[in-house]
């Protein structure tokens with residue numbers, strides 16, 4: 001067949017499928033509407049159908065069963081309606097572009113070649129037997145991503161099916177018309193991928209379903225390991241693969257897995273909004289999305305003020321000259337380490353024999369139960385009882401003690417005084433209580449009378465209901481009960497545990513610390529670390545690096561919190577989490593599989609965890625046999641020129657492979673002063689817009705630098721600027737002025753690095769931040785400096801960039 005004939009035949013098939021789709025949509029519409037009406041109708045008539053009669057036990061039973069029956073009918077109709085609506089939505093999603101791929105596959109031993117068209121949902125012939133379109137997540141469709149024409153095979157629940165792939169075709173279909181058609185033979189999807197990647201950045205991440213690469217497919221379909229770690233270069237599609245994976249899991253386990261049983265931990269709230277449309281686009285409900293900080297705030301935020309990772313980062317970037325900087329850095333590293341994790345475990349063990357601290361219970365300026373009493377009680381327990389169980393026992397004891405004390409308290413003088421100040425409402429309450437008691441009393445009296453008559457037994461002394469005495473008793477009890485309520489509540493909330501003190505006492509003398517945690521050594525600069533931590537705690541504040549260890553220890557004492565509902569946890573930008581955070585997540589979600597995606601080349605936080613090797617602490621946490629490690633080295637986001645440039649910024653960047661897509665070389669712009677920087681940038685932004693780029697970013701190192709650049713650019717008349725801060729919730733098109741650490745995970749058509757001087761990016765610890773900033777660019781990258789350049793550029797060959805020198809005498813490279 002000539003190319004033209006092929007094209008024509010495919011368009012004919014497409015037209016026929018589109019016709020069937022339209023017919024099915026038309027067919028389903030009234031059905032779906034009909035069911036909806038039925039559901040509304042049943043809801044409305046729900047109580048009409050049920051005669052509520054509870055006079056006898058049988059009537060009651062009958063009523064109960066009718067209600068149950070009606071509810072079952074309703075829920076069945078609702079389920080059918082939901083399914084129908086979903087089917088209808090899937091068909092509508094398919095209509096403009098029913099499929100993006102086709103493979104012709106002949107199974108070994110058969111002479112029939114099956115044509116398999118692949119799209120975002122399945123669509124069957126009327127007979128329900130033949131697939132007109134296969135969902136991309138079906139086992140057979142995996143060959144589209146994994147194999148080239150020739151020998152091919154795919155996995156099914158029943159085993160491997162092998163055969164020959166005779167054709168592999170890709171389509172780009174828009175509004176029911178084939179726009180492009182390629183027969184692939186070498187690399188999967190190169191042409192189509194070229195086209196997709198050449199497009200502009202969006203305010204929302206896109207699904208990559210039509211062009212998933214083989215190594216990404218492995219991530220998406222991995223269903224074996226408890227821990228899946230993906231170490232991938234910037235722009236290698238980690239986030240994309242993660243989202244596709246969620247969609248795959250929801251399809252593969254559709255009868256057992258719900259979207260709310262998958263949780264994604266994102267680097268910041270803006271990223272949440274950036275990725276939130278991918279799953280709905282694929283016809284799935286969104287998973288739960290959160291940030292670790294949100295979680296910490298939830299559990300600790302009411303009693304302590306928490307530093308967030310961005311403030312910690314700002315401190316690291318801006319306070320370098322300040323006293324105590326080195327100690328803080330040492331502290332950050334130590335508090336994220338395996339040693340500290342082990343130390344806290346040991347410490348909790350030791351608390352079983354000594355060292356626990358309690359908050360005494362005070363009432364009206366008196367000690368009701370002292371901390372010493374609690375300590376004595378706590379350590380008089382059987383030594384084999386675990387810490388958290390002991391806490392439970394102590395709590396029960398305290399509640400019992402409070403009951404006793406409460407009873408005694410009724411005779412106290414202050415209660416007598418309060419009696420005189422009661423308001424009408426309190427009296428009314430007591431009276432209604434008394435009436436109730438009175439009727440019980442009267443009923444008892446009557447019962448006794450009847451019993452005496454029937455049994456001819458003499459009844460005992462008649463009772464006497466003393467109203468006044470009972471009234472005072474009740475009033476006193478009520479007063480004391482009310483004032484003891486907060487005490488009970490605080491005991492229930494475990495406020496008698498002085499977790500704060502238990503944590504704070506760690507930061508004292510080095511010898512004491514070693515003894516408490518059973519570790520032979522303390523980290524360098526320990527006295528300064530202690531001083532800083534204690535000063536912070538004294539203000540009821542916690543450093544970011546202390547927050548997770550604190551919560552971890554709190555739970556070792558109070559009892560571990562777990563969520564057994566969640567089945568999959570995804571951690572994006574996984575290199576930025578400490579081992580503590582992983583240990584915590586593992587404990588919190590005991591039934592979940594973990595998917596961790598990260599890039600050690602972008603590890604900008606001090607608590608970073610190396611994900612690269614099998615000896616990574618994260619792998620140790622789960623054990624090697626429970627772990628799969630996948631590396632992605634091909635970078636899709638940026639043009640070849642940008643990737644070649646940025647890989648020179650990392651010491652081990654050689655292994656990053658650019659995808660063959662061309663654009664201009666990165667541009668280094670030397671300017672004379674601030675004024676000139678702003679003039680040049682304003683002009684560059686306008687030019688880039690002229691070129692058709694819609695999503696642009698001026699990336700700075702710190703928040704303060706962003707605010708300043710924003711002010712200056714705005715004053716210069718630059719329009720549509722948006723200053724991004726850690727509070728920003730939505731990603732939008734236009735020009736963003738954004739600190740590098742907030743630009744993690746997102747991308748822009750063009751990036752302008754506001755200041756690439758050694759002053760901004762000079763210390764080794766800033767290398768990865770600089771790399772992260774530069775790798776946000778898809779098509780264009782420009783760097784600005786008033787003079788010398790960051791030393792990180794010394795690893796980049798001169799031929800990989802262009803330099804525009806504005807001033808005589810300024811060197812291009814520093």
Ligand SMILES: Nc1ncnc2c1ncn2[C@@H]1O[C@H](COP(=O)(O)OP(=O)(O)OP(=O)(O)O)[C@@H](O)[C@H]1O
Pocket residue numbers: 193196197206208211212213216232233234235236237238239240241599636637744745746747775
């Ligand atoms: N198979 C693919 N087909 C089409 N586009 C892809 C593919 N893989 C990745 N991309 C595109 O490459 C860009 C980078 O992808 P993504 O953000 O998922 O990478 P990442 O590894 O998470 O990056 P980073 O670590 O820098 O945040 C996105 O625009 C994404 O759509």
